[in-house]
Amino acid sequence: MISKDVVEKVAKLSRLHLEEEEIAQYADQLNQILDTMAGLQQIDTDGVAPLAHVLPIENVFREDEVGECFTQETVLANAPEQSNGMFQVPKIV
Amino acid sequence: MKYETVIGLEVHVELATESKIFCSCSAHSFGADPNSHVCPACCGMPGMLPVVNRRVVDFGMKAGMMLNCDINRVTTFDKKSYYYPDLPGAYQTTQWFAPVAVNGRVDIETSAGKKSVRIKQIHMEEDAGKLVHDISEGTTHVDFNRTSVPLIEIVSQPDLSSAEEVEAYLVRLRTLLRYAKVAECEMAHGTMRCDVNLSVRPEGSDVLGVRTEMKNMNSIEAIKRAIEYETARHINAIENGTEVLVQETRRWDDAKGKSYAMRSKETAGDYRYFPDPNVMPVVIDDVWYETIKNSVPEFPEVKREKYIALGLTEYDAERISESIMLCECFEEASEACGNPKEVVNWITSDVMRILNAKQMTYEMLNLDNKAFGKLISLTLDGKISRANSKKILSAMFDDRAIEPEAYAEANNMLIGEQNDDLILGIVKKVVESDPKSVNDFKNGKEKALMALFGKCMKELKGNCDPQQLKVILLECING
Numbered sequence: 001m002i003s004k005d006v007v008e009k010v011a012k013l014s015r016l017h018l019e020e021e022e023i024a025q026y027a028d029q030l031n032q033i034l035d036t037m038a039g040l041q042q043i044d045t046d047g048v049a050p051l052a053h054v055l056p057i058e059n060v061f062r063e064d065e066v067g068e069c070f071t072q073e074t075v076l077a078n079a080p081e082q083s084n085g086m087f088q089v090p091k092i093v
Numbered sequence: 094m095k096y097e098t099v100i101g102l103e104v105h106v107e108l109a110t111e112s113k114i115f116c117s118c119s120a121h122s123f124g125a126d127p128n129s130h131v132c133p134a135c136c137g138m139p140g141m142l143p144v145v146n147r148r149v150v151d152f153g154m155k156a157g158m159m160l161n162c163d164i165n166r167v168t169t170f171d172k173k174s175y176y177y178p179d180l181p182g183a184y185q186t187t188q189w190f191a192p193v194a195v196n197g198r199v200d201i202e203t204s205a206g207k208k209s210v211r212i213k214q215i216h217m218e219e220d221a222g223k224l225v226h227d228i229s230e231g232t233t234h235v236d237f238n239r240t241s242v243p244l245i246e247i248v249s250q251p252d253l254s255s256a257e258e259v260e261a262y263l264v265r266l267r268t269l270l271r272y273a274k275v276a277e278c279e280m281a282h283g284t285m286r287c288d289v290n291l292s293v294r295p296e297g298s299d300v301l302g303v304r305t306e307m308k309n310m311n312s313i314e315a316i317k318r319a320i321e322y323e324t325a326r327h328i329n330a331i332e333n334g335t336e337v338l339v340q341e342t343r344r345w346d347d348a349k350g351k352s353y354a355m356r357s358k359e360t361a362g363d364y365r366y367f368p369d370p371n372v373m374p375v376v377i378d379d380v381w382y383e384t385i386k387n388s389v390p391e392f393p394e395v396k397r398e399k400y401i402a403l404g405l406t407e408y409d410a411e412r413i414s415e416s417i418m419l420c421e422c423f424e425e426a427s428e429a430c431g432n433p434k435e436v437v438n439w440i441t442s443d444v445m446r447i448l449n450a451k452q453m454t455y456e457m458l459n460l461d462n463k464a465f466g467k468l469i470s471l472t473l474d475g476k477i478s479r480a481n482s483k484k485i486l487s488a489m490f491d492d493r494a495i496e497p498e499a500y501a502e503a504n505n506m507l508i509g510e511q512n513d514d515l516i517l518g519i520v521k522k523v524v525e526s527d528p529k530s531v532n533d534f535k536n537g538k539e540k541a542l543m544a545l546f547g548k549c550m551k552e553l554k555g556n557c558d559p560q561q562l563k564v565i566l567l568e569c570i571n572g
Contacts, residue, residue, distance in 0.1 A: 013363055015176045050190075052169055052368035060373040064110050064148035067117030068132075075128045075136055075237070085127040086225065086234035089178045093226055093233070 002030040094332070095296040098324045100259060100289060101251035104266060105244050106276045107220065107284040108152045114219050114243035115143030115186065115372070122238035123282075127223075135219075135241035137181030143371055145170075149243045150193065150375055152275040153217045154385045156245055157194025159269040160212050164382065168193045170217075170372040174365045178235050179221040187218035187246075189366040193375075199249075199269070201261040210262055211250040220244050245276075251290065251301070256317040263287065263313055271456060272390050272417045280312050287316055293327035302327065303338035307352055310345050319345040323352055396420050403433045409441060416455035422462045429466025432473065439469055443483055447490055461493045468497040478555040481506040508558050516562060519552045520569045531570055542566070 007027045011018045018026065072085050081088040113120050116134035134141040150168075157164050171189040197212030220242040225234040247266065253259050267278040267285065278285040287310060292302035307323060310316045323343075330336045343352040391399075393414045400410035400423070413419045423440060427433040444465075448458065465486070472482040481501065489495045501507040523545060524531055533541035549562055 013174070013176070013365075050368075052190075052374060053370060058374045058376045060144060061147040061150075062112075062117065062144045064112050064146050065117060066112045066119045069118045069130050070132055070136075072126055072128045072131075075131045084228055084234060085129075086236050087128075087178070089233050089235060091226060091231045091233050092178055092224070 002027050002034065006030075096293050096324075096328050096331075097296045097298075098254055098320070098327075099251045099292050099294065099301060100253040100255075100320065102247075102249045102253065102259065102262065103288040103290070104247045104249075104263070105220075105286040105288075106156075106247065106266075106270060106278055108149055108243040108245060109274070109276050110146060110148050110152065110243055112146055113241040114146050114149050114217070115241055118241070120242045125238060127234075127236035127238060130238045131240070135181075136237045137183070137240075143186065143369075145372060145375065146243065149217055150377075151385055152243075152273075153193040153215065153245055154377065154382070155273045155389060156247075156270055156275050157197065157215050158386060158389045159273045160194070160197040160199055160215065160247070160266075162194035162197030162212060162215060164194055164377065165191050166377045166382070167191060167374055168217075168377070169374045170369045171366045172369045175363075177221070178233060179224050179240070181222065181237060181240060185219060185221065186369050186372060188216035190368065192216035193245075199262060199265055201258060201265050203255070203257045203261045205255070205258070208252070208258065210252045210258075213248040213250050215245050215247050218244050218246060251292075256320040259289070259320060260313050260317060263316070268393060268415070272393065274417065277456070283311070286311075289316060289320060289323075291320065291323050291327070293324060293331065302331070304340055305338070305352075306342045307345050308342060308355070310347065312347075315345065315347045318347065318350060319352060322350060326352070390417060400433075400437075403427075405433065405437055409437050412441060413437065416458075418455050418458040422458060422460060422465065425462035426466035426469065429463045430470040430473070432469065435469055435473060436466065439465075439486075443486055447487055451490065459493060460489060461495075464489060464495065464497055471497055471501065475558045475560075476508050477501050477506055478508065478557065478559075480555045505554070506556050508556055508561075513561075513565070516549075516553065516557060516565050517569070520549050520562070520565050523548045523552065524566075524569050534570065542570075545570075 004023055004027055007018070007023050007030065011023075011026075076082045076085070076087065079087045107120075110120055112118060113135055116132050118130045118132050118135055119125075122130045128136075134143050153168075154164055168188065169191045170186050172184040173187050173189065174184045176183050192214040194215040195213070197215070199210045199212060201208050201210060220239050222235055222237040222240040225236065226232075228234050249262070253262060263285075270276045270278050276284060280286070289307045289310070290304055291307065292304040294300060294302045305323065305327075307319050310319050322345075326336075327338060330338050342355045344355050345352050397410045397414040400413060401407060405413070413423050419440060422444065423433070423436055426436045426439075430436060444458070444460070448455065468477070468482055468485055468489070471477045472479060477485065477497070485495070485497055485500055485506065488500065489497070498507070527545060527548065530541040530544050534545070546563065546566060549566060550557060550559075553562070
């Protein structure tokens, strides 16, 4: 059961600001999702290894070689604020 | 009451690869412009596709083997969610469910005796970006050059109980990882970083006290100071009730010699670890496993014993086995010249002197070791003077391509039969120019011969077998 407290905690961990009515709305929606998932819980998965990937693909590698990067200008192109060649954000300490 | 300190360490080590862990941006951005080693993958662009750098897995496995770990033959990457500006995707790709190496052991020795420190696990992960605070007031600036630089995190069990043991453990880790050539491990460069988990309990108790985690220590000395401070703070809180200990992360301020509480820490559950659907599982087959296993070097103790058996003193064997670069230099040069004792003398005198003069560490030694052995042979055979061999060695430090015999010949430093006439000519000139010393010698003053000898050697710029010169000089004087 997803309570109001759980929604608030998840929102905090995700750095999201939610209004009171949104919290209630999300709690309701998240509970519906959990109810749906509860059906899957009925399936016996004893002895079945958790599945990380649906495709049977493994060992996808690149060799340790240096390639092209973006230019600093491109990296920063979408930054809401930038200076000194860096992303600028509100002070976080 | 007597107390004991219980310490576990989380050590982050930057792996010495060329490129990042999931993309081909250079992993070396020292001195580079900010955000100049960044691509869509390492700055968290939507839709980016990380691809694992194979060498990171090689190095992760090798590090695990150095630390006596079991290697997980199926090892996977997971997302660790947390929001912080140094993490562009709002998650770190790391290993949680199946780290590359588990259940290891590092043996240390201190004044308290020998001890095995258990290693819980080693996992491979990406580094975060760099934050610069207060370039202008109230701002933080973010440079993503360091994001996705490959790291391993080595997690120990809480088996350490003093600053001295922590130092021994860190030095041992550094030595072993440098032996394996997987990492630089230089705390001053940030390529080795250490978080200290510490608690205090009455001696003999089997209940753990309140644990605090300390960050931000950038030297072993700082770590030792932080442990001593934190231990005293805990004991003071327990005995005198000066404060209530809480589980928290603290930042060490080395200049002030104090630790400070940081933001309250999220717990493991809050990180919402889950398998990264973009990074495919790594399956290590027998061929791959054996290839890495075969590349694991002998341990320092094994080398030391071997060197002692070769006739080195315990002191010299200990010094050489301290660094894999010195070991290789010693072993390869000894093979080339067949005289280990002579090689060790050259290493502990000339090589170390030049390294010191150039402000280089042992790990930066980049000699052609076989050529170095050849140089020693040429000198022992009297083909190059000892003085000139030092000059040649110095030149070999700057240019690995130098072949000592060819270099000596090109620079007129080679002592050979063809020089007999040259030597005789110079000796005659010196003898004629200094009849007084010749007479003094004939009248029994041995020192006068040394003066003449010295003058000849100076004219010859040292390129002469001293025995050969002495013979020619005496013949010339005695006519």
